[in-house]
Amino acid sequence: MPKVLISDKMSPLAEKTFKDRGVEVDYKPGLDKDELLKIIGDYDGLAIRSSTKVTPKVLEAAKNLKVVGRAGIGVDNVDVPAATNAGVVVMNTPFGNSITTAEHAIAMMMALVRQIPQANASTHAGKWEKSKFMGMEITGKTLGLIGCGNIGSVVAERALGLKMKVVAYDPFLAPERAADLGITKVELDDVFAKADVITLHTPLTDQTRGVVGVEAFKKMKDGVRIVNCARGGLIDEAALLDALNSGKVAGAALDVFEVEPATDNPLFGHDNVICTPHLGASTTEAQVNVALQVAEQMADYLLTGGVTNALNMPSLSAEEAPKLKPYMTLAEQIGGFAGQLTEHGLKRIMVEYEGAVAELNTKPLTAVVLEGLLSPLMSSVNMVNAPVIAKERNIQVTEVKHDREGDYHTLIKLTVETEKQTRTVTGTLFANQAPRIVEINGVRLEAEVEPNMLYVINDDKPGFIGALGSLLGYNGVNIATFALGRKIEGEEAVCLVAVDQPVQDIVLDQVAALAHVRQAKRLTF
Numbered sequence: 280m281p282k283v284l285i286s287d288k289m290s291p292l293a294e295k296t297f298k299d300r301g302v303e304v305d306y307k308p309g310l311d312k313d314e315l316l317k318i319i320g321d322y323d324g325l326a327i328r329s330s331t332k333v334t335p336k337v338l339e340a341a342k343n344l345k346v347v348g349r350a351g352i353g354v355d356n357v358d359v360p361a362a363t364n365a366g367v368v369v370m371n372t373p374f375g376n377s378i379t380t381a382e383h384a385i386a387m388m389m390a391l392v393r394q395i396p397q398a399n400a401s402t403h404a405g406k407w408e409k410s411k412f413m414g415m416e417i418t419g420k421t422l423g424l425i426g427c428g429n430i431g432s433v434v435a436e437r438a439l440g441l442k443m444k445v446v447a448y449d450p451f452l453a454p455e456r457a458a459d460l461g462i463t464k465v466e467l468d469d470v471f472a473k474a475d476v477i478t479l480h481t482p483l484t485d486q487t488r489g490v491v492g493v494e495a496f497k498k499m500k501d502g503v504r505i506v507n508c509a510r511g512g513l514i515d516e517a518a519l520l521d522a523l524n525s526g527k528v529a530g531a532a533l534d535v536f537e538v539e540p541a542t543d544n545p546l547f548g549h550d551n552v553i554c555t556p557h558l559g560a561s562t563t564e565a566q567v568n569v570a571l572q573v574a575e576q577m578a579d580y581l582l583t584g585g586v587t588n589a590l591n592m593p594s595l596s597a598e599e600a601p602k603l604k605p606y607m608t609l610a611e612q613i614g615g616f617a618g619q620l621t622e623h624g625l626k627r628i629m630v631e632y633e634g635a636v637a638e639l640n641t642k643p644l645t646a647v648v649l650e651g652l653l654s655p656l657m658s659s660v661n662m663v664n665a666p667v668i669a670k671e672r673n674i675q676v677t678e679v680k681h682d683r684e685g686d687y688h689t690l691i692k693l694t695v696e697t698e699k700q701t702r703t704v705t706g707t708l709f710a711n712q713a714p715r716i717v718e719i720n721g722v723r724l725e726a727e728v729e730p731n732m733l734y735v736i737n738d739d740k741p742g743f744i745g746a747l748g749s750l751l752g753y754n755g756v757n758i759a760t761f762a763l764g765r766k767i768e769g770e771e772a773v774c775l776v777a778v779d780q781p782v783q784d785i786v787l788d789q790v791a792a793l794a795h796v797r798q799a800k801r802l803t804f
Contacts, residue, residue: 281345281581282321286310287328289350290570300578316340324348324577333357338365346370346580348573351560354590363591370576370588373664374429375569380559381433384478384508385441387532387553391504392417392476394530396553415475415504415529418442423474425467425490426481426509427452427460428657429671434478435462446473449481450656451625453673454698464624471498476506482658483510491515496522502529508559511535520545523552534559588664603643606636606691609714610644612728612804613693613706614651616716619802620734621652623697627675628652635689635711637680645678648693687717716762722773724764729777732802733787738795739765739772746793747774754786771797 282303285293289308297304302324310318315331319341326348327333333347338361347357349371362369390396393414401408422438424431424447435445445462448470457464467490470477477499481487491505492515505528507514516537522528523546530551536544539557546552560566579585586592630645649665660668669676692705705718716726733751737743744763751758757779765772782790782801791799 281323283324283326283577283581284319284322285326286315286331287326287350288330289326289328290567292567293326293350293570293574296571296574297578300574300582302578302581312337319344323581326350326573326577327356329353329356331356333362335361338362338367341365341367346577348577350375350566350569350573352376359591368580368586368592369590370573370580370586371590372569372572372576373588375572376560376565377429377433379562379565380508381430381437381480382562383534383555383559384430384434384480384506385437387506387508387534387555388417388422388476388478388504390553391506391530391532397550417476420444420475421446421473423470423477424448424462425470425477425479425513427457427462428480428668430509431480432456432460432671434480435460446470450621450623451653451672451674453624453626456671456673459673468498471495472500474503475500476504478506479509479513481509481513482656483512484656484658486656488512489515491519493518493521496527499527501527503527504529505531507532508534511537511539511541516544516546520549523549602639605708605712605714606639606644607647609691609706609708610647611651612714612716613691613704614648615654615804616651616728616802617693617695617702617704618652618655620702620800621655621695621697623699625652625669625672625674625695625697627677627694627696628669629677629679629694631679631681631690631692631694633681633690633692634684634687636691637682641678641680644691645676648691649676652693652695690717692718716775719764719773719775722764722766722771724762724773724775726762726775727760727777728804729759730804731778731781732804733774733776733778733782733790734798734800734802735774735776735790735796736798737772737774737793738797739767739769740795743772743793743795744774747776747790750789750793751776751778751786754783754789756780756782756786 280303283297285306287308294304294306315337319337320343323343324346325344328350335358344367346368347362352371352373354369354371357369359369394412398412421444424435427447427449438445439461446465447462448465448467452464454464490513496518519531532553534555535557576587630648632641646666649669650660653660653665653668687707690705690707694703703720706714706716709715759777759779762775787799787801
């Protein structure tokens with residue numbers, strides 16, 4: 280009988296679920312690190328929340344551990360690479376908190392526009408300042424969403440029920456999905472310009488960090504309200520404070536902060552700021568949901584080998600894994616390549632398999648392609664939940680197998696159609712194990728994917744390669760490999776350069792300013 284340790288406070292239903300499924304379980308919340316190290320070797324599974332730290336030292340002591348299950352979405356307290364190296368599956372429950380977090384955002388908005396916390400404090404103090412707390416009706420007002428995934432779409436539905444107008448910015452929101460929700464999809468600047476209340480529901484990534492900052496505030500309506508129950512760091516807190524003090528922003532309701540736990544923050548004490556201590560997922564129902572989900576997922580894995588919401592393991596049988604491993608790497612690189620170049624809402628995706636790969640189980644490969652494609656702008660995307668996310672956003676995914684064998688014995692081709700363009704990326708395996716990109720938008724080349732790369736589309740003109748190489752050399756950027764391709768002499772060409780360190784913004788701007796450059800993008804893998 281498998282044995283699981285629950286080391287953080289969790290709903291009793293988790294323990295009951297394990298027992299009902301035939302899994303032995305010990306409930307020992309509050310263990311210190313030494314106590315955990317002493318007993319972890321006895322367990323096949325570890326169920327946690329945010330308190331337990333799953334470090335390399337813990338994993339080294341966990342000789343029998345097969346799975347770590349996080350009841351919730353964040354796995355910051357788990358060393359996922361170390362767990363992968365130790366052969367331990369890491370699971371989370373990414374969809375268990377959606378309703379609760381969305382409802383908290385709506386509650387924060389209502390409290391903000393009617394100044395309820397401030398009026399409450401004033402009344403408790405024995406004051407009767409009725410005229411001081413003049414609110415705003417939300418009926419007929421425009422709510423602007425930055426991010427419209429699981430949580431954002433629930434907020435949209437609730438806001439429509441309150442008779443608000445809803446506009447949303449989300450690069451991955453399909454027009455059909457927006458229409459189904461009854462909202463208007465717009466560009467980010469339109470959200471800033473049109474919204475009376477702006478609420479954020481996007482992950483914190485390199486692209487979204489500080490998305491609401493000095494320049495954003497300049498584009499907003501005077502007297503706008505801001506709600507953030509997503510992630511600290513999405514809002515530039517210093518810029519927000521300035522906007523509050525100037526009156527540009529009438530009020531802000533924040534559940535998350537740049538530094539947490541937030542015990543000291545310049546926004547604290549401001550008359551027009553409402554703060555809560557990251558309560559988005561803090562309801563009885565949400566805690567029960569994630570506890571039940573993690574127990575079910577872990578029991579499935581320990582008893583049957585079924586894998587759900589795994590962050591570091593593909594859904595593969597033992598027989599398939601060795602054959603698919605190099606293809607998994609290729610699929611991730613192709614998806615990641617296309618994802619980093621995608622700037623508009625996805626409509627359709629087609630993954631074509633040709634030659635030797637077409638004879639294999641390609642479902643996991645398509646899931647990995649989707650993971651790579653969606654990851655640049657979304658957090659917590661893995662090969663398990665990527666197809667679900669695509670379906671929820673009405674992104675049409677097609678998988679095609681060809682019996683034919685062309686110039687390469689095996690080939691994977693990804694076609695990505697957005698609202699404004701169609702892009703293709705094709706890859707193969709050299710010697711059945713070394714991934715290579717062999718075609719981009721119909722332009723043939725041969726490139727090995729490296730951690731840091733520069734992608735350039737340029738006019739095929741004499742002297743360009745020398746100018747690019749000189750510019751990179753002048754800036755101290757060492758070139759590892761240099762792949763080139765073109766369709767027709769003198770027309771559009773593609774340049775894919777692997778470099779030894781990330782290309783800095785200032786260098787990227789200089790590349791983009793070179794004569795004959797049509798597009799320049801920094802890629803990381």
